[in-house]
Structure formats: C-alpha cells, structure tokens
Amino acid sequence: MKIRNIFLGGAVMCLALSCSSPASSKGDRIEERVDSLLSLMTLDEKLGQMNQVSPGDFEALAAQVRRGEVGSILNYVDADLVNKVQKVAVEESRLGIPLLVARDVIHGYKTIFPIPLGQAATFNPELVEEGARVAAVEASSDGIRWTFSPMVDVSRDPRWGRIAESCGEDPYLNAVMGAAMIKGYQGDSLSNPTAMAACAKHFVAYGAAEGGRDYNSTFIPERALRNVYLPPFKAAVDAGCATFMTSFNDNDGVPSTANKFILKDILRGEWKYDGMVVSDWASVLEMVNHGFCKDGKDAAEKALNAGVDMEMVSATFISNFKQSLNEKKISLNEIDQAVRNILRLKFRLGLFENPYIVTPQSVKYADKHLAKARKAVEQSVILLKNDNQVLPLQPDIKTLAVVGPMADAPYEQLGTWVFDGEKEHTQTPLMALKAMYGDKINILYAPGLAYSRDKSRTQIAPAVAAARRADAVVVFVGEESILSGEAHSLTNLRLQGNQSELIEALAATGKPLITVVMAGRQLVITDEVKESDAVLYAFHPGTMGGPAIADILFGKVNPSGKTPVSFPRTSGQVPLYYAHHNTGRPANPVEMLIDEIPVEAGQTSVGCRSFYLDAGSRPLYPFGYGLSYTTFEYSDLTLSSDKLASTDVLTVTLNLKNTGRYDGTEVVQLYVQDKVGSVTRPVKELKAFQRVDLKAGESKKVTFSLPVAELAFWGLDMHYSVEPGAFKLWAGTNSEEGLTADFEVVSAK
Numbered sequence: 001m002k003i004r005n006i007f008l009g010g011a012v013m014c015l016a017l018s019c020s021s022p023a024s025s026k027g028d029r030i031e032e033r034v035d036s037l038l039s040l041m042t043l044d045e046k047l048g049q050m051n052q053v054s055p056g057d058f059e060a061l062a063a064q065v066r067r068g069e070v071g072s073i074l075n076y077v078d079a080d081l082v083n084k085v086q087k088v089a090v091e092e093s094r095l096g097i098p099l100l101v102a103r104d105v106i107h108g109y110k111t112i113f114p115i116p117l118g119q120a121a122t123f124n125p126e127l128v129e130e131g132a133r134v135a136a137v138e139a140s141s142d143g144i145r146w147t148f149s150p151m152v153d154v155s156r157d158p159r160w161g162r163i164a165e166s167c168g169e170d171p172y173l174n175a176v177m178g179a180a181m182i183k184g185y186q187g188d189s190l191s192n193p194t195a196m197a198a199c200a201k202h203f204v205a206y207g208a209a210e211g212g213r214d215y216n217s218t219f220i221p222e223r224a225l226r227n228v229y230l231p232p233f234k235a236a237v238d239a240g241c242a243t244f245m246t247s248f249n250d251n252d253g254v255p256s257t258a259n260k261f262i263l264k265d266i267l268r269g270e271w272k273y274d275g276m277v278v279s280d281w282a283s284v285l286e287m288v289n290h291g292f293c294k295d296g297k298d299a300a301e302k303a304l305n306a307g308v309d310m311e312m313v314s315a316t317f318i319s320n321f322k323q324s325l326n327e328k329k330i331s332l333n334e335i336d337q338a339v340r341n342i343l344r345l346k347f348r349l350g351l352f353e354n355p356y357i358v359t360p361q362s363v364k365y366a367d368k369h370l371a372k373a374r375k376a377v378e379q380s381v382i383l384l385k386n387d388n389q390v391l392p393l394q395p396d397i398k399t400l401a402v403v404g405p406m407a408d409a410p411y412e413q414l415g416t417w418v419f420d421g422e423k424e425h426t427q428t429p430l431m432a433l434k435a436m437y438g439d440k441i442n443i444l445y446a447p448g449l450a451y452s453r454d455k456s457r458t459q460i461a462p463a464v465a466a467a468r469r470a471d472a473v474v475v476f477v478g479e480e481s482i483l484s485g486e487a488h489s490l491t492n493l494r495l496q497g498n499q500s501e502l503i504e505a506l507a508a509t510g511k512p513l514i515t516v517v518m519a520g521r522q523l524v525i526t527d528e529v530k531e532s533d534a535v536l537y538a539f540h541p542g543t544m545g546g547p548a549i550a551d552i553l554f555g556k557v558n559p560s561g562k563t564p565v566s567f568p569r570t571s572g573q574v575p576l577y578y579a580h581h582n583t584g585r586p587a588n589p590v591e592m593l594i595d596e597i598p599v600e601a602g603q604t605s606v607g608c609r610s611f612y613l614d615a616g617s618r619p620l621y622p623f624g625y626g627l628s629y630t631t632f633e634y635s636d637l638t639l640s641s642d643k644l645a646s647t648d649v650l651t652v653t654l655n656l657k658n659t660g661r662y663d664g665t666e667v668v669q670l671y672v673q674d675k676v677g678s679v680t681r682p683v684k685e686l687k688a689f690q691r692v693d694l695k696a697g698e699s700k701k702v703t704f705s706l707p708v709a710e711l712a713f714w715g716l717d718m719h720y721s722v723e724p725g726a727f728k729l730w731a732g733t734n735s736e737e738g739l740t741a742d743f744e745v746v747s748a749k
Helices: 010-017 026-040 043-049 058-066 079-092 116-120 125-140 161-165 171-186 222-229 231-238 260-270 296-306 316-326 332-348 367-380 429-437 460-469 499-507 526-531 545-553
Strands: 051-053 072-074 100-103 199-203 243-246 276-278 382-386 399-403 442-446 472-478 513-519 534-539 632-639 649-658 664-674 685-694 699-707 725-732 739-745
Touching (some): 026 332, 100 332, 116 125, 296 316, 296 332, 399 429, 429 545, 460 499, 472 499, 632 739, 649 725, 664 699
Parallel strands (some): 072 100, 199 243
Antiparallel strands (some): 382 534, 632 649
C-alpha cells in the first residue's frame, strides 16, 4: 500500500490526523502528527529512522532510503544532491518521511568565524549568536538542517585538542555562550528554512578526559558533575536546544552512550527534555572496545535502554533490534519513544512541509557575513602585553617587518573543524597589511620558517635581516590547524618547531617586537612573552583574521578580548583553572621558587604550601585577563544590602572610568565566593559580566543584578540549595583583580 505524502499538508493530511481544532496548540498538533505517523510505521521503518549514515555510493544510499532504512544522513553539502536524495525519501519511500541532513558546522560554514574558544574570548553572547546565525543561513542553503554544535564541555586542560571547540574553563561562560549559539543556529523558529537544529555536546564530562588525551576516561563524582559539568547542558535545555549528543568517554566506568543516570534520570527525568539524543560517531559500537559490551548487539541494547534515540553510523540498532525484541532485551515501547523524538524534531523543523532547498546560493560569503566575522575577530583578540605602549603602531612608521609562519597561512588560521571553509576566501595578516598600508609603509615579508613545526634554520637569517631594516617587527607564530581539534592532543604546549628560536633572534635585533600568536589552545609562551615588547593572542581567527588583526595593530580597533582559559607558565601546571578549591594549605601570594632557595636551606624553608617549586601556583595569565590601549579605573563598589535572603536579588553597582587616551571597551566581571559550605567551594566563581564601552575620559555606572538563588550548589546531602552564610564578592578586570565586598545570606524569607 502506497501512503506516502499523507503528512505533507492540506486535506490529505487530515485523513491521518482527524484535523486538529484551531484551538489546539502547535505543540499538541505536532504530537498528534507524530503519533499518527508512528501508528502507520512498520518495525523496519522505525529502525530506519533511528539509523544515521554517512553515504558513499548514491545509488546504494537511494535504495536504502527508498526502503525506509535511513533517518538522517551526514556530510552531503551539494544542494542538488541533497534535493535528489530528499526526493527519493519524500516521493519514493512508502511513508514519505523526509531525511534530516547533518554536518559539523562548528564555527562557520563558508564564512569561518574564530574557533569557539576565540568566540568565548569576546565575552559577547550577542556577537556569538550572530555568528551562529550566519553559519545557519549559509549551511541551510545547501540543505544542512542539523549541526553538531555547540560543544559546552567545561575544558580545563589545554593538552586536550578539543579545547579549541569549547568556550573554555568556566561553567557560566560555557552556559551563556552555548545558549547564544543555540539561539543563533535555531533562530526564532526551527521551522524557518534557514534554521539548523543545534546539538549540545558532549554529554557529559568529555572535557575532563584524563591526561588531556582525547577519548580518555573521566572520573567525575556526581557532586562535581552537577556543580561544574552539567550546568552548561542545563542551560542548553533551557535555551531550547533541539538535540543532545552523548560523549565518547566513560565516566567512573560507565560509557556516556549507555549511561541511564545522565540520559534518563537527569536529562529526561529532572530536566524534562523532549528533544532527540544522538550517539557520537560509532560511540555505540565503541562500547565493545571500552569493555562494557560483549558485541554490537549488546552495545545497541544498552544504548537504547539508556535513552539514545539515533545511532550515528555504526548501524548496530538497525542490524540487531529485531532479534533483541524477540529476546525481550529491549521493548517496542523504547523503540517507539526514540522514533517519537526523531519525528518530533523533523516536524518542528518543518521538513514535511518544506523538504527541498530553495535558498539562493548567494548567501555564502555575503558582505554582511564577512563584516560580522571581522567584528568577531576584533573582539576576540587578546592583548596580553604592551610594554612602553609599543602598540598601536603609529601611522608615521616607514618600514615594518612581517615575519613568521602564520603571517600568510590562509588555511591554518581557519582552525579546526573547517570542512567547508575555503582558503581562497581567507584574508591573512600579510595580505591585509599590504592591502591596507602597502602604499604608505614599506612592508618587508620574511617567513623565517616555512610552517609552525619547521625545525630548519635556513630562513631565520633573512628574517633577522628584514627586522634590522625595519622600524618595528610583527612576528606571527602559533600552531597549524591540524595541531588542535579532535584526536590532536599534545603533551608539549610550547611553540612547535623553531618558532621560539626565531622570536629570540628577532628580539636580539633590538627593534620593537610584537608577537601575534594564532593557535587552537592556550600555549605555554612564558619565554616568548619575555622576549617580546607586545603580545597579541588570537585563537584561530577564521576567514577575516587578517583585516581585524591589522586594524588592531594600527589602533583602528582597540583590543577588548579576555582570556576564556588560564594560561599556564609550564605544561606541568595543567590542568590549571581559576575556580579551584583552596586546600588546607593554600599557596602564599609570594612564593619562593627553586632558584631562590639557598643551597644550605632545610626542606621546610620554603613553607609547606600547595604550589610548584619550579613554577609557583599562579598562571602566566589568569582567566578573564586582557589589556587595552587605554586604562580603566574601578571605584565605588556598592551592594544593595549586606544581608539577604535566598529569595532576594543582590544589586551590585560600581563606577568605571576610562582614564586613558583611547576610546575602549572593558569587560567588567563579577565573581563570588561562598566562604564556608557543607562541602568545600571554589575560591571564586564567575556569576556575571558586561561589556562596557567608554570614550576617553568617560565614566559610567555599571550595575549587576544577581539573584541570590544563583548561589545555590549541590551540597553534602546532594541537595541543591543556597546555604546561609558569609560570601565574598569581586568586581574587576579579571579573575585575580578587583574591588571586593562581603555579604551574608540568611534564611529564606
């Protein structure tokens, strides 16, 4: 019996739905459509919806789709091909259920924005939302309606290559930026043809992979899971994120893809999530490698029973569930619930009404998209050092040496996860400097090294010669895109190859040296900072990195980026993050290091404190750090009350003044410490931030409204509450500096 297209609309649809009354809500109508369609499906068709494939031969795929064996496809990026396979699904399969086309669109599709870690450095969720909207508009023009982003894994170890894909070390920053990306991808309505379903990943604790080695195990107890790693995912649920993805890791011995506690008890039970859950790439079958399942059939059963709706590529669901049903290892109810979640998403996306692509292709690399990407870079670049106001470069400079392997590396500056970004459209710093200033300034280009890992020395001498002829030197170093991202973990976080030697040789010329680092993680640049007069850090900036950096170098843009991660002094300090616990023997503000210990000193002469003899306890640069070409003065911190109930809202005000010569933007950050808890609490936690624009000499009153309820945490009894007691508050320019005040939370009113 051919009954396809009964869900495409009009009078025919009413046969399946008994025509809902106008009074019924959109959500109710979708649920009716889901139930009606589900009632018509065979077991094979249900299992097909749970099957996501990465196609090879088109005819083989078409045959599968025609038989109803595929619910979603990965990595089709040709609009004509997408329409062609969608036509098979809609017009040639028995029920006409459209396919969901997915792709990793992580920080842009064609127009590439800074990597997520760089976007987090903007501390500007509105700008992050705009970037995700651009990505959705461009990707949906090729039929991509589902992206595997945002990654909201709290990431505190730069050895882990996927830190590039995160928004850094802080739960609150990940929550805010993740919610902004979701809103941008999904727009005002999922049914808009330019909307992409977002996917919160990786659920959960993947960013805590032991040793920073990708795919590795994690050992996060429930309290830490709830207080640190789960909050960004709860924010994703609250933002309406359409899908969730399970993570590769096992936590305390249980792979996330079969973890009923996180998928059923928390996600579905506590949070009432009604979106769709997908496995990561082959993570179902990989549970055999974990030693958690004996074979693919066992893995499929455990994944479904834990709450996974769709399997990515490994095909254990579709291959085994008939037998599993017969053996009563799974239930038809579990299958039906998974298929409901998948169909619900397809109805919400409007795929039944609009399965084909009609968006004009001209949206790619649109001028307004490039302008937004450029703005994102401008706000993401972090000024780490600026001795003697070397920056901005003055317009009367006559000769500028541009050096380094990242100065003109169009593909490398795009960063990780750029399947579709094209280096031909990338504007590098060298290109931009020549285009913008080449008619006024003599620009001498000498790469010094062929690429970041280059260990040769043959090109260093010409670079030094160019530096000696110049009034100032800008050296672009960092890491190639392949050195960060999935499966690209490192133990050595120093600059690769002979980049450090190049910087040392350039510094020896005595010319003003500006170092610009472009990388996918925070690198250990302690020695390079000492050699440089100024340092700019640009997490891989994407398509428009060149013009934005050029504008910053010459002062057309005043840098305002802040570090979304702590920068270690040495690789041995990691994991290193600001929201650590104090310990019983916290480090002293001034620590005696190994080189300062007298030879005859006893073992206890440095004090028994929690720090490293050869590196101390503090980072090179703390979380939230970033300089400006101007200076800011904080004053007059005031609290609305120093005693509050848990139901109150604390109002925090301060005065911020631009005391320098340049207009600028300061990111004002608000931190809180719960001084005494039923369990030990972090030394401070970010609770709010604001970007404040100030003209030179201008002052503004800055106000924060902090609900006391946001001070709640999971305590000793695993109860989530605000515990009465003493609190300390900081408002300032980074996680280590700021004005302070104390307040007390008393019992609720």
